Amino acid sequence: MAASDDDADLALLTSFAREAAALALTFFGQAPKSWTKSGNSPVSEADIAIDRLLHDGLRAARPAYGWLSEEAVDSAERLSADTLFVVDPIDGTRAFLAGQEDWTVSLAVVREGRPVAACLVAPVRNIVFEASRGRGTFIGSARLAVSTLGDAAKARVASPKAHVGVTLPAFAEAVPRIASLALRLASVANQHIDAAFAGPGAKDWDIAAADLIVTEAGGRLSDFSGHHPLYNRPDPSHPALLAAGPALHDVLLTSRS
Structure with a gap:
């Protein structure tokens, strides 16, 4: 697909990532219900609510895309999808539940095995990373570049x-x-x-x-x-x-x- 399609996917991801971040903040610091899933990993009612929001909204906008989320039962159907959403409703759930600020909402579109659009939001820190294939990475209007350090x-x-x-x-x-x-x-x-x-x-x-x-x-x-x-x-x-x-x-x- 053309770069314009990646940009359209990025706009979609960013819109829903911001909405998901706002929803997450309504649970943050409010002692949401939580439990342990397989692998002794915590999950909370916030994770599930955000996953539902993202699934319903993103799949409605791109019904042909597959779906892979930490908080959804995996399905082999995704393997036949050329393009899919890859979602972590809350990355860093332990930190989220502990009231720490270094947790995120992580969204990507993957096409033919590689990510082509991505949005990562750190809601408490009010940081939004955006990237699309061939167009660079940005926080707001600032284009990012990694360190040139070699030492x-x-x-x-x-x-x-x-x-x-x-x-x-x-x-x-x-x-x-x-x-x-x-x-x-x-x-x-x-x-x-x-x-x-x-x-x-x-x-x-x-x-x-x-x-x-x-x-x-x-x-x-x-x-x-x-x-x-x-x-x-x-x-x-x-x-x-x-x-x-x-x-x-x-x-x-x-x-x-």
């Missing part, structure tokens, strides 16, 4: 709790953990950090929007073999990942332990 010893790096197999130089700055994986990765795009790691097991809905946000800002998101993620496969899980500017990305991949 790992000076890098500000965000990582998961678990060690991912890369030994950082002693003088690299490990920034406080960012609860939303999508926000952790996307923070490379606006130079809030220089690099971010994701541990193994991240799902399509965790990373699809952030992937496009980083790459359209000139960065790279890949596994430790240097391959970019592919989406809408039977298993939506991914290995450990690294996001950074091109020079630092190469340096950090050579630091694997």
Whole structure:
């Protein structure tokens, strides 16, 4: 499809991401009902309400698109869809329930295995990342560009709790953990950090929007073999990942332990 179609999809995502963020804030700090699902992962009534809002609105606007969401039962029907929505109603539910601010609403359109439009909203921080294929990444009217840093010893790096197999130089700055994986990765795009790691097991809905946000800002998101993620496969899980500017990305991949 043409770039104009990607832009139209981005406008749609942004509209619904903002609506979803507003809905999320009505639950935030109000002790919403929550429970534990498989994998000991928390889910709340806010996650479900936002998922319903997004599903009904986005599918009504693009009925031919497939659907993959963290809070919906997966269906093999999506595998036959050339294009689909990939949605995380609240990425960082633990942080959301704890009253922390580093949670997000993450939306992407994936076409032929790669994201072509993405919107990521951090509602408490009032940050909205937008990206479409070939058109760049923006926060408002400001076009983003990743850091050109190539010195790992000076890098500000965000990582998961678990060690991912890369030994950082002693003088690299490990920034406080960012609860939303999508926000952790996307923070490379606006130079809030220089690099971010994701541990193994991240799902399509965790990373699809952030992937496009980083790459359209000139960065790279890949596994430790240097391959970019592919989406809408039977298993939506991914290995450990690294996001950074091109020079630092190469340096950090050579630091694997």
